[in-house]
Amino acid sequence: MQPPTDGDLITILSIDGGGVRGIIPGVILEYLESQLQEQDGPDARIADYFDVIAGTSTGGLLTAMLTAPNENSRPLYAANEIVPFYLQHSPKIFPQTRGPFAWIIKLFKALTGPQYSGEYLHKLIRGILNGTRLHQTLTSVVIPAFDIQNLQPTIFSSYELKNNPLKDALLSDICIGTSAAPVFFPAYCFKNTDAKGNEQEFNLIDGGVAANNPTLVAISEVTKQVFKKNPEFFPIKPMDYGRFLVISIGTGSAKNEHKYNAKTASKWGLIGWLFNDGSTPLIDAYNQASADMVDFHNNVVFEALRSENNYLRIQDDTLSGNLSSVNVSTKENLENLVKVGEKLLKKPISRVNMDTGQNEPVEDGGTNMEALKTFAKLISDERKLRESKYMDIKNFKSVDVVA
Numbered sequence: 001m002q003p004p005t006d007g008d009l010i011t012i013l014s015i016d017g018g019g020v021r022g023i024i025p026g027v028i029l030e031y032l033e034s035q036l037q038e039q040d041g042p043d044a045r046i047a048d049y050f051d052v053i054a055g056t057s058t059g060g061l062l063t064a065m066l067t068a069p070n071e072n073s074r075p076l077y078a079a080n081e082i083v084p085f086y087l088q089h090s091p092k093i094f095p096q097t098r099g100p101f102a103w104i105i106k107l108f109k110a111l112t113g114p115q116y117s118g119e120y121l122h123k124l125i126r127g128i129l130n131g132t133r134l135h136q137t138l139t140s141v142v143i144p145a146f147d148i149q150n151l152q153p154t155i156f157s158s159y160e161l162k163n164n165p166l167k168d169a170l171l172s173d174i175c176i177g178t179s180a181a182p183v184f185f186p187a188y189c190f191k192n193t194d195a196k197g198n199e200q201e202f203n204l205i206d207g208g209v210a211a212n213n214p215t216l217v218a219i220s221e222v223t224k225q226v227f228k229k230n231p232e233f234f235p236i237k238p239m240d241y242g243r244f245l246v247i248s249i250g251t252g253s254a255k256n257e258h259k260y261n262a263k264t265a266s267k268w269g270l271i272g273w274l275f276n277d278g279s280t281p282l283i284d285a286y287n288q289a290s291a292d293m294v295d296f297h298n299n300v301v302f303e304a305l306r307s308e309n310n311y312l313r314i315q316d317d318t319l320s321g322n323l324s325s326v327n328v329s330t331k332e333n334l335e336n337l338v339k340v341g342e343k344l345l346k347k348p349i350s351r352v353n354m355d356t357g358q359n360e361p362v363e364d365g366g367t368n369m370e371a372l373k374t375f376a377k378l379i380s381d382e383r384k385l386r387e388s389k390y391m392d393i394k395n396f397k398s399v400d401v402v403a
Helices: 019-040 058-067 079-093 102-112 119-129 171-178 215-227 270-274 281-304 331-346 368-402
Strands: 010-015 052-055 140-147 152-157 188-193 199-205 244-249 311-314 350-352 359-361
Touching: 010 019, 010 058, 010 215, 019 058, 019 079, 019 244, 019 331, 019 368, 052 058, 052 215, 058 079, 058 119, 058 140, 058 171, 079 119, 079 331, 119 171, 140 171, 140 215, 152 171, 152 215, 171 188, 171 199, 215 244, 215 281, 244 281, 244 368, 270 281, 281 311, 281 350, 311 350, 311 368, 331 368
Parallel strands: 010 052, 010 244, 052 140, 244 311
Antiparallel strands: 140 152, 140 199, 188 199, 350 359
């Protein structure tokens, strides 16, 4: 797609982290791509329409699947292949411990190391992404991780490669790093070397530590390019949020289940915070806090600049039981997650209430399905506008050369 300076909008897609709950955005993305295909034909793919796609953890893997090129320089996966991918591989990524002593085995694993070896996940990711590097994605991507050695976020961004070529890592290494959730998978270390022979080591854990909802990271990356007068964006103004069109897709949460309370948590030690009835309270807390703070910020800024209709957050905060888990990969639970995604499409557009923290329906806002249909038309029109302006400029230059 031609750069934003040839059009009216800057288009951003963001996908949260959440383990097996990545099935939920998979359902949403399949519907979005189907609407784009209604506009522009069966070959339309999500990567053709967004200036930047951001993803954390399982969202990072989705980002890579949607943007990595195949042998024909088209996206490696169509959106309708995501859910089948999760249904096939999740049980092997998160093998389930069964039997009357399952809880003892899980507790022992929690105390002695990561719950899962990650071997199947690593082999799977390397197999599908092969030698593809960050600079080869079909549109710009932003994938956060957290460097445990330096105790700071590491953002793998297409926009940063010119200034920091050492971040032009293998997409497989980036995806393994952003998915290395503490307690569940081992931390991941890899080294990358640039063309000059310089080397950098990355010691990564799950990007959810930094930004489980990477929407704000993606917006910030674009804003930095505006400040730097990147010709793809200049002369767009840094705070011109009226030109941002953002779709942010969550993986669901269990806010309404009230899984924990202070009376119970006050008695927890290290084990309680890391292992409680099959869940991990500490990780649940920081992932949800990270995602909500981003949503709070975006709602305030877009509303303040009267651009709230340009920001669509699709999230279900009513999950409960196994549905809210990141690692329950039974056939029943995975199929139920598909149903959650399908029901979410039919739910009304919601925005977070700044006072209560709960998602509330937007009055007369329609459903998420209707909103995605509208957004699909907008980004399809944007792509056509850019192509039209590009051809006008190209034809003008051709005439000028002949003259």
